[in-house]
Each structure stands twice: as C-alpha cells, then as structure tokens.
Amino acid sequence: MRKARWLAEWRKSAGKPVFYHVISRVVERRFAFGPEEKEKFRALMRLQEKFTGCRVVSYCLMCNHFHLLLEVPPMADSGLSDQELLKRLSAIYSDSEAFVAGVAKELADARSAVYVEESGLEESLAAIHMRFTYRMQDLGEFMKGLLQRFTQWFNRAHSRTGRLWEDRFKSVIVEDGVAAKTISAYIDLNPVRAGMVKDPADYRWSSYGEAIGGGSKGNGKTARAGLVRALRAHQGIAADANLWASGVSKEYRKQLMAGTVGKSVESVGRDGKTITKTLRKGISKEEAERQREKDRVIPLGKLLRCRVRYFTDGAVIGSRNFVDEAFASARERFGPKRKTGARRLKGDAAPASGVLWSLRELRKGIA
Numbered sequence: 001m002r003k004a005r006w007l008a009e010w011r012k013s014a015g016k017p018v019f020y021h022v023i024s025r026v027v028e029r030r031f032a033f034g035p036e037e038k039e040k041f042r043a044l045m046r047l048q049e050k051f052t053g054c055r056v057v058s059y060c061l062m063c064n065h066f067h068l069l070l071e072v073p074p075m076a077d078s079g080l081s082d083q084e085l086l087k088r089l090s091a092i093y094s095d096s097e098a099f100v101a102g103v104a105k106e107l108a109d110a111r112s113a114v115y116v117e118e119s120g121l122e123e124s125l126a127a128i129h130m131r132f133t134y135r136m137q138d139l140g141e142f143m144k145g146l147l148q149r150f151t152q153w154f155n156r157a158h159s160r161t162g163r164l165w166e167d168r169f170k171s172v173i174v175e176d177g178v179a180a181k182t183i184s185a186y187i188d189l190n191p192v193r194a195g196m197v198k199d200p201a202d203y204r205w206s207s208y209g210e211a212i213g214g215g216s217k218g219n220g221k222t223a224r225a226g227l228v229r230a231l232r233a234h235q236g237i238a239a240d241a242n243l244w245a246s247g248v249s250k251e252y253r254k255q256l257m258a259g260t261v262g263k264s265v266e267s268v269g270r271d272g273k274t275i276t277k278t279l280r281k282g283i284s285k286e287e288a289e290r291q292r293e294k295d296r297v298i299p300l301g302k303l304l305r306c307r308v309r310y311f312t313d314g315a316v317i318g319s320r321n322f323v324d325e326a327f328a329s330a331r332e333r334f335g336p337k338r339k340t341g342a343r344r345l346k347g348d349a350a351p352a353s354g355v356l357w358s359l360r361e362l363r364k365g366i367a
Contacts, residue, residue, distance in 0.1 A: 009329040017176045017233045018072045024169040025065040038205040048146045050091035052136045057226045058184040058207040067187040075137045082107045175318025177234035184230040185255045258301040306348035314358035323357045
C-alpha cells in the first residue's frame with residue numbers, strides 16, 4: 001500500500017507559511033518539452049493558480065522535468081463568496097461560459113428560494129460550493145489538475161495515448177526564510193547547472209526569467225510577486241510585485257550570481273539578507289563549523305551550482321528546530337529507533353550544513 005504523502009501539519013492554520021518543493025519527471029525521462037510545450041504548461045500552471053488559490057513562488061520548466069516552489073495557504077474560515085467562487089471557476093472553465101453561468105444560476109436560485117429556511121439555505125449553498133472547493137488550497141489537487149490537464153493537451157497535440165509522467169510527483173516541505181530563498185534560487189539555477197545558459201535571466205521558462213523579461217502586467221508581475229514572497233515570507237510580507245524593485249531584485253540577483261565573479265563569497269545571514277562572509281584561515285574544521293552555525297552563513301556560490309539531492313528527497317528542509325518539530329508531529333512515520341529528526345547535510349550540500357537540515361539522511365547519490 002502506498003504511503004500517504006507527507007503534508008505540513010500546520011497547513012490549515014494561518015500561523016506560518018506552507019511551502020513545498022515539487023518535482024515531476026516525464027516518463028522514461030524523455031526530452032518531451034520544447035518551447036511550445038513549456039509555454040502551454042506555464043499557461044495551465046497560471047490558470048491552476050487562479051482556480052486553486054495556491055501560489056507558484058518560483059518555478060523552472062526543463063526539457064524532461066519541472067520544479068515548483070509552491071505555497072499552499074489555508075482556506076479562509078469564512079470560505080469563498082459566491083463572486084469569488086465564480087471568478088475561480090472562470091479560470092479553468094474559460095472555454096465554457098455556459099458552465100459558469102449555470103453555477104451562477106444555481107447559486108441565485110438557492111438564494112431566491114423564499115420557502116427555504118435559513119439553515120436549509122446555508123446547506124444548499126454549501127453543497128454547491130463544496131462541489132468545487134475541495135479542489136482548492138490543496139497540494140495534491142493542484143498537482144492532479146495541472147498534470148492531468150497538461151497530459152490531455154500533450155496527448156492531443158502529439159497524437160499519443162497513455163501516461164506522460166514517470167511516477168507520483170515528489171514534494172519536500174520547506175521552511176520560510178533561508179530555506180525558501182535558497183531552494184527558490186536552486187530552482188531558478190536549473191538551466192545554469194544544465195549548461196543551457198550562463199545567466200539565469202536568459203532562460204524564459206523560469207520564475208526569474210519571467211520576472212526579468214515579463215511586462216508590468218500579467219505573468220511577469222505574477223512571477224515578481226512570487227519571488228518577493230520567497231524572499232520575504234519570513235517577515236510576514238505578502239506577495240507584492242511592487243516590492244520587487246525595492247531591493248528584492250538586487251538581493252535575489254546577488255544570490256543567483258554568487259560565486260560567478262571575484263573572490264568574495266555571497267551568503268545568506270541569520271536575518272535572511274545576502275551578505276559577504278569570509279571564514280578565517282588557519283582555524284580548525286570544527287571551529288569553522290561553529291562559526292557557520294553561529295552566523296547562519298551559507299556559501300551559496302558552490303552550493304547552488306551543484307545538484308543537491310536533499311532538496312528533492314529530504315522530505316523536510318529548514319532549520320534544525322523546524323525539522324525536529326516536523327519529525328515530532330509525524331512521529332508515527334518512523335520506527336522506534338529513530339530518536340531525533342534533523343539530519344546534517346553532506347556531500348555537495350555540506351556548505352549549508354549547520355544552517356539547513358534535512359529530515360532524511362541520504363547516503364547515496366548526495367554528491
């Protein structure tokens with residue numbers, strides 16, 4: 001029996017953000033995505049955002065797989081208004097105005113039924129809403145809708161049948177702050193690691209490429225708002241594209257380009273800001289590690305230009321306390337011999353050791 005997907009225990013609370021790093025690959029890892037396929041996938045992804053209420057914070061579409069950093073906010077306690085429900089339905093039923101009009105008529109008829117008691121009215125409206133809202137504010141439903149819709153389009157466009165995706169999508173719970181901004185940059189640097197471009201701004205099908213190349217409206221604005229959220233969620237700042245030009249763009253650019261020029265090492269500090277840090281020479285490895293733990297500094301130049309398997313298979317990524325809390329809240333998923341949650345990063349991810357932690361201890365394929 002397939003194990004249930006690990007979801008953040010606080011996902012129904014507005015107390016702290018819920019981020020997931022999501023990865024899915026094409027079956028047999030075929031290079032199936034050309035420019036047309038990537039454009040279609042991105043368009044469907046944006047429509048799925050509007051329908052579900054989830055937010056793509058950062059993304060990158062490659063030739064045989066994709067990465068998303070997805071924020072899944074909880075549904076408001078009051079639910080959706082009729083107007084908001086119809087607006088969301090219009091995002092994915094745009095080719096069927098009659099369908100949305102039919103739902104609008106159902107809602108109007110329910111409210112105009114004078115013979116219905118107040119309690120009966122609420123039950124009637126709730127039943128109409130529930131037909132659609134169960135697919136909103138939910139990681140699994142977001143991915144199910146996106147992958148199914150793209151597969152249907154792809155199969156029609158290429159006169160094929162059958163499944164397109166290799167397996168279930170992978171997801172890793174990501175803490176806001178240092179972890180979120182690090183994985184966001186890791187996602188945007190995919191085409192650089194693959195040798196496709198030298199500058200991530202030159203890759204069209206990524207959040208950074210779209211943020212830089214997009215206009216003041218539409219998806220360019222949406223991409224900028226997502227990256228603002230990636231870098232500022234830990235400060236309680238919402239996804240606001242207007243903040244992109246107020247230091248966020250430069251900070252993210254430094255993070256993406258760290259280690260490409262000069263001898264200085266760009267890093268992420270305790271407050272989430274990009275800083276320059278040089279560890280003192282002539283000190284022991286243990287002392288250097290203590291200094292790194294104290295200052296919460298990650299040498300990003302090396303780390304982000306390597307494949308970091310922890311970011312795709314680590315289950316939970318964040319500070320030591322964050323990972324330990326996630327472990328404690330899902331203790332039943334582990335055997336009795338497991339006493340603690342956080343595991344130190346190794347291999348190519350070692351530069352982040354002591355700052356970022358993983359829930360899974362990976363021994364193979366980490367370098």
